[in-house]
Amino acid sequence: MTGWTRVEGPALRFPYDNVDTDQLIPARFMSTPRSEGYGKYFLHDHPDRDTLNGATILIAGRNFGCGSSREAAVYALADFGIRAVLAPSFGDIFAANAVNNGLLPAAMDPEDIASLEGTLTVDLETCTVGGRPFRLDPAARDKLVNGWDDIDLTLSRLQQIETFTRQYHGTIPWSIPTQGDTR
Amino acid sequence: MTTLFDKVWDRHEILRRDDGVSLIFVDRHLVHEGSHHAFRKLAERNLPVKRADLTFGVTDHYAPTRPGPVPDNIRGMLSGLLENCAKHGIRCFGPDDPRQGIVHVIGPEQGLTLPGLTINCGDSHTSTHGAFGAIAFGIGASEVAHVLATQTLWQKRPPVMRLTVDGDLAPGVTAKDIALGWIARLGTGGAQGHAVEYAGSAVRAMSMEARMTLCNLSIEGGARSGMVAPDETTFAYLQGRPFAPAGAAWEQACDDWRALASDDDARFSRDIRIDAAEIAPLVTWGTSPEDALPITGTVPERTDRTAEALAYMGLTPGRPLAGTPVDQVFIGSCTNGRIEDLRAAAAVLSGRTAKVPGLVSPGSAAVKKRAEEEGLAQIFTDAGLTWAASGCSMCVGMNGDTVEAGKRCASTTNRNFRGRQGQGARTHLMSPAMAAAAAVAGALTDVRPMLEGRT
Numbered sequence: 001m002t003g004w005t006r007v008e009g010p011a012l013r014f015p016y017d018n019v020d021t022d023q024l025i026p027a028r029f030m031s032t033p034r035s036e037g038y039g040k041y042f043l044h045d046h047p048d049r050d051t052l053n054g055a056t057i058l059i060a061g062r063n064f065g066c067g068s069s070r071e072a073a074v075y076a077l078a079d080f081g082i083r084a085v086l087a088p089s090f091g092d093i094f095a096a097n098a099v100n101n102g103l104l105p106a107a108m109d110p111e112d113i114a115s116l117e118g119t120l121t122v123d124l125e126t127c128t129v130g131g132r133p134f135r136l137d138p139a140a141r142d143k144l145v146n147g148w149d150d151i152d153l154t155l156s157r158l159q160q161i162e163t164f165t166r167q168y169h170g171t172i173p174w175s176i177p178t179q180g181d182t183r
Numbered sequence: 184m185t186t187l188f189d190k191v192w193d194r195h196e197i198l199r200r201d202d203g204v205s206l207i208f209v210d211r212h213l214v215h216e217g218s219h220h221a222f223r224k225l226a227e228r229n230l231p232v233k234r235a236d237l238t239f240g241v242t243d244h245y246a247p248t249r250p251g252p253v254p255d256n257i258r259g260m261l262s263g264l265l266e267n268c269a270k271h272g273i274r275c276f277g278p279d280d281p282r283q284g285i286v287h288v289i290g291p292e293q294g295l296t297l298p299g300l301t302i303n304c305g306d307s308h309t310s311t312h313g314a315f316g317a318i319a320f321g322i323g324a325s326e327v328a329h330v331l332a333t334q335t336l337w338q339k340r341p342p343v344m345r346l347t348v349d350g351d352l353a354p355g356v357t358a359k360d361i362a363l364g365w366i367a368r369l370g371t372g373g374a375q376g377h378a379v380e381y382a383g384s385a386v387r388a389m390s391m392e393a394r395m396t397l398c399n400l401s402i403e404g405g406a407r408s409g410m411v412a413p414d415e416t417t418f419a420y421l422q423g424r425p426f427a428p429a430g431a432a433w434e435q436a437c438d439d440w441r442a443l444a445s446d447d448d449a450r451f452s453r454d455i456r457i458d459a460a461e462i463a464p465l466v467t468w469g470t471s472p473e474d475a476l477p478i479t480g481t482v483p484e485r486t487d488r489t490a491e492a493l494a495y496m497g498l499t500p501g502r503p504l505a506g507t508p509v510d511q512v513f514i515g516s517c518t519n520g521r522i523e524d525l526r527a528a529a530a531v532l533s534g535r536t537a538k539v540p541g542l543v544s545p546g547s548a549a550v551k552k553r554a555e556e557e558g559l560a561q562i563f564t565d566a567g568l569t570w571a572a573s574g575c576s577m578c579v580g581m582n583g584d585t586v587e588a589g590k591r592c593a594s595t596t597n598r599n600f601r602g603r604q605g606q607g608a609r610t611h612l613m614s615p616a617m618a619a620a621a622a623v624a625g626a627l628t629d630v631r632p633m634l635e636g637r638t
Contacts, residue, residue, distance in 0.1 A: 016491070018371055018471045022600040027581050031245070031256045034220060045602050063372040066405065067600060069307040071220060071323035089372050092407045093307055097323035137339065139202040150325070151228070154206065154333045157198070161206070161335060164197040168208060172194070174428040174436040175210050175300060177237070 001102050003147030007083045008121045009056025011130075014048065019060060020067035021094060025076040038072060039079035052080075057120055057129070059113060060087040065094025065105070074101045084122045086113055086129060099140045102147065106134035186449045187412050188343045188378045190442075191318045195301050197335060204339050210300035210317075212238045212330045213286050214273070216245045216260040218305050221327035222267040232271040234334040239295060240268040240275035243285045244306075245582050246574030247278070248544050257582060271331075282425075284547020284573045287311035287399065287517035291391065292549055294424025298413035298440040303330055308517045308597065310401040313410035314394035315417055316443050318378070320408040342452035344374055344406070345445075347383035350459035355631040357527070358393035359519060359595070359614040361385070362400035363465040363475040365457060371473045375405035377453065380445060385459040386411055391420040392523040399518045403472040403597060412444040466504055466627055467599045467612040470495055474599070478617070478629045480504055495601055496609050497589070505628050507611075510590040512541035512568070512622040513604070514615055516578040519595035520546025522553050524615040528595075529559040531619035531633050532566040538625030541568040541618075542584065544576040568622065580605050593621035 029041040043049040052058070058077070064087040065073060074097045077085070084104035095105040104122060112132040120130040124145050127134055142148070154161070169176060185193075197206040212234075214221075225232070232238060245260040247253050253261075261278060268275035276282040282293055287308050290296040298316035303309060305327040312319035322336065330336055348361055366373065379401050386394065394411045401409030411417075418437055421427045428436045463477040469492035476483075482498045483489050493500060498507065514520075514528050525545060543563045545551040551573055554560050560570045577584040578596040580603070586592045588607025595618045596603075599610040611627060620630035 017488075018473075020471075020598070020600045022598065022603045026602055026606065027579050028606075030217065030581070031219075031260050033223070045606055063370075063375070063405070066371055067307065067402075067598060069305055069309075069321035069323050070217070071325060074323070089375060092375060092405065093321055093323060093402075097325065100323065100325035139200075139204045139339065142202070150329050150337055151230070151332050154329065154335060154337070157206070158333075161197055161208075161333065164208060165334075168194070172299070172439070174432045174439075175297070177211075177295060177426040178429060178432075 001147045001149060003145050004102065005124050005145055006121060007056065009083065009119060010054055011057035011059050011116060011118065011120045012052050012055035013059045014052060015059070015061055017061035018063045018066055021065060021070050021073040022067055024065065024073035025070065030070060030072050034075055037079050038075040039081065042076040042080040056081060056083050057122065058082050058085045059116060060085055062088040064090050066091035069093045071097045071101070074098050074103055078103050084129065086116065086134065088113065099143055100150070102144060104136070104144060106136060108132065108134045184446055184448050184450060186343045186445045186451065187316065187380055187410060187443060188318060191299055191301070192340055204337050207301060207336050207338050209303050209330050209334050209336055210237060211290070211295055211302040212334070213290060213302070213304035214238060214240045214264070214327065215243050215286050215306065216264045218327055219260070219263050220324035221305065221331060224324070224328035225331055230332045232273065232331050235272040237334060238273045238331070240264055240273050241283060241286050241289055242278050244575045244579065246283070246572070247582055248571035248574050248576050248584055254583065281548050284549065285517045285520060285575055288520060288546035288550065291315065291395065292424070292547055294421055294427030297421065297427065297436070298417060299443050303336065307402045308399050310407065310409045311395050311399040311517055313398040313401070313408050314391060316410055316413035316440065318408055318410065321402065341376060341378045341407070343380055344377040344453040344455065345380050345382055345451040346455045346457065348381065348385040348457045348459050349383040350385055352385060352459045352462065355464055355616060355634050356462050357614040357616065358389060358396040360462050360465045361457065361459070362397055363467065363472065363612065364462050365455065366400065366404040366472050367475040369404060369455070371403060371471050372405045374401065377406050379406040379409040381409060381411050387414065390523060391416060392521045395521065396518055400597060413440045464614060464617050464630055466617065468496065468498060468504060469493070470599055470601050472597070472599060472612060475612070476504060478505055478627065507627040508591070509539055509593045509611070509621050509626055511539050511586065511592050512618045513577040513592055513594040513596065514541065514618050515544035515546065515576055516596040517546065518597040519615050520544065520550065522550050524595065525550065525554045525559050528615040528619040529562040530637055531616050531630060532622065533562050535566060535623045537567040537622035539622060541622050542571055542577055543568050544571045545573045547573045566622065577604055579603065586610070593618045593627065
């Protein structure tokens, strides 16, 4: 994943609340390999989909990305060309998936969101878009800026994990599943 | 002062960074056909699975439920999981395995789900396993790949919200109604950013199946996880399950589990109370689980907030919800596909005939077998419903079990999102008993009169 600090582009409005991941990508497309591109499935069944062509920034309603854990919803947004979603709130799993794919879930006050239009600049240094502030967990911000990969970070701590695991399984041996198939 | 959630979290925290993010050890990782993105990420980096012994696979999302040819893309999804599991030495319950079923049904059923564990799966309804006093939550493909590679997850400890349900549930009212009730009250973002602990006398009185339904729907209220403190009901359910501890280990585990409860003086970031006696059977009218009303209610007025949903659902404002004709019913899913759910539906359908077609898909092969032995399957087929094999089926429509555009389905599932059960499908969520009643009436209807004189 490549890190980024600033993105500029057209912001388009998709002003619905509770846009769920089943709308962002209908389930019937999810057996496709990512390499084929998921942009064509983005909001596939929604009548307003074509009004969003060319958007870099999506201005959305509350609880955006609620529903399933499907990361394919983020793939669809990213492959469509969206780099940031501005909304009053996000589904928790969606927001985590977004950050893991370099997509910014920017939580903003509805009044600030209402004032935004046209071509905007998103700035992760100042946590602003079009001069208005957005909320983002500092850990998520660092990850987006640096393009960090969690697996690399974790594998560098392998020794610490091994030590913990030995101790944990020593204290709580019953947590290891028995050989259920042999009973 | 410590909550149940924090007790379980603390024993799994490997380290905490300065920015407040913790590295958490994962006790159980469950994978399914949809995990293909994560396995591909692993393959791209040529990484092995760190703990195959703590990882379990099952076919459910794309599992065929009826005989006949299986389309190539679905066959590919099934074989893809089997191949990935075989390659990495992961035990997998495939289509022909008697242990196959919906991942959130078979985890508990096989004794893989235990109190005090951390359980993850690339599926948002992983919250179900919290019914046993585990921290269980759904993760995306990047996180699935991370767990496969490291058996850990980076997470920020969430604040805990307690939801206390006291009092007795009236006949015909279930855990599904409690869940839809609190989600309607707080909204689908109501518990966002929180872990939920369910407490109170009504929860203590619940069976494990009912607690699973309650925890399952936590995500529909915005909470990534929901949990219930383990008790004798939990232990009785687990004892003797294939993968549960046995012998001396069982005794040791039970001793440990008895300490897994929130302290009396534990502090919760939010505290919500619900009176069980005030809850009626609920149905949803709109396209979000928060759009739920008592069956005795009327379709809401058209406002800026409701207009889209009413148009999609084809409902007339001001009309009673009861009497709304349905085209079909679906009974099943990780929310309501367990044996107790099937018994509740069969109790309504016994000796009656369905006016509309319906599909009954048991939550697992074991539930299917048991329902057949108990005569429930016969009741469903005698009523005119289709008895199918187990899988996610018509809850998510990935295996081809879908509702046609414009058709209205009374469904025991978890999401009434637009297009969830198929493009243009109209979903009304409700309990298994209410779905059975809708089948008999051919319309949304109050199940309670149908239960008079029956248990």
